[in-house]
Amino acid sequence: MISDSASLFHAGINWLMSPSPTISRRKFRAFQEALDEFTVDYEQAKYGDQAIVFGRSQQSSLEIKIAQVPGAIPIGHLLIVSPNARQTIQQFRQDAKATTHAFERVWPEQRQFITRDVTIRYLYESESEHAFKELWEGRFKQTDESLKLLGRPLWGGGLRFVLPPLPDEPEPCSIEVKIESFLENPKKMFVETVFKWLNPQEPGSAFDADRLISTVDSYIDNHVLPFINGAPK
Numbered sequence: 001m002i003s004d005s006a007s008l009f010h011a012g013i014n015w016l017m018s019p020s021p022t023i024s025r026r027k028f029r030a031f032q033e034a035l036d037e038f039t040v041d042y043e044q045a046k047y048g049d050q051a052i053v054f055g056r057s058q059q060s061s062l063e064i065k066i067a068q069v070p071g072a073i074p075i076g077h078l079l080i081v082s083p084n085a086r087q088t089i090q091q092f093r094q095d096a097k098a099t100t101h102a103f104e105r106v107w108p109e110q111r112q113f114i115t116r117d118v119t120i121r122y123l124y125e126s127e128s129e130h131a132f133k134e135l136w137e138g139r140f141k142q143t144d145e146s147l148k149l150l151g152r153p154l155w156g157g158g159l160r161f162v163l164p165p166l167p168d169e170p171e172p173c174s175i176e177v178k179i180e181s182f183l184e185n186p187k188k189m190f191v192e193t194v195f196k197w198l199n200p201q202e203p204g205s206a207f208d209a210d211r212l213i214s215t216v217d218s219y220i221d222n223h224v225l226p227f228i229n230g231a232p233k
Helices: 025-037 089-106 131-139 144-148 209-229
Strands: 002-018 044-047 051-056 062-069 075-082 112-126 158-163 173-181 188-197
Touching (some): 002 089, 002 209, 025 044, 025 051, 062 089, 075 089, 089 209, 112 131, 112 209, 131 173, 131 188, 131 209, 173 209, 188 209
Antiparallel strands (some): 002 075, 002 112, 044 051, 051 062, 158 173
């Protein structure tokens, strides 16, 4: 069994869009002002010809990147990430929502989202000294002797699942789940869940960051954790 309480390890959301947002020094300065207006804190700001990046690391980590994707078709993306997160998923949702409001203030033109994706990684405490060994024996009813067939002591291990879209989904998405022992501390369980919405949206659709992040977080609570702990759903 793993604990229901978890520490957020990483969270990210990304939109691939057409047309690409225009990158210029004027837009760069306007986005700085918009982030201030929507109370998104940052410590660094970098301007480039094809990308602008804002970030912070001293409090809850955050990186915001607006970039043009090289190619014949003018495509760009907005990426919002909390790497090595020191915040809750609720705080990340607030940052992501505020950032999209700032983006829309500076780039108000109609756009089409080609794909969208959300990644959430959590660390959970396990009840044994080795998280994968607990999963191996408790969830899959395998013996410690079967692991010894590998010929070496167990350092780490995990599972990976790739789940296709459902036929009747209104917003088709693929799901990838990784469940692993955390190598830096094998007592902890590392769980990564990635949703990728594959179909382009209607032009002019809203960013809707809060709903997308909540969808992935709810899937973890309602499906991934019961699977790990062996509880029928």
